[in-house]
Amino acid sequence: MxxxxxxxxxxxxxxxxxxxxxxxxxxxxxxxxxxxxxxxFVVIDEVNTDNWGHGGELVTVRRQRERSKG
Incomplete structure (x- = not known):
């Protein structure tokens, strides 16, 4: 299973x-x-970007920086 x-x-x-x-x-x-x-059974867990980190920072912050670069 x-x-x-x-x-x-x-x-x-x-x-x-x-x-x-x-x-x-x-x-x-x-x-x-x-x-x-x-x-x-397959479960998809959607995690808020404030609760996910990458490279020592919140994914929310990384996404904001990427968007501001254009």
Missing amino acids: PYILVQVTDEGVTREQKARIIAGATDLMVDVLGKDPAST
Whole structure:
């Protein structure tokens, strides 16, 4: 019974994109490990960018800096 946790920042991932992620991760378990898709669980956890760090700083700050560079 695979349990797959996908964490992404909460920056506008659409319902359709989430559906594709879930389908793709499930297909990967079927193709690689021969798992039953009916017993494969995929959870998408959307994390606020204030709660995600990279390179020693908040992703929110990094995104703001990237936008200001143009």
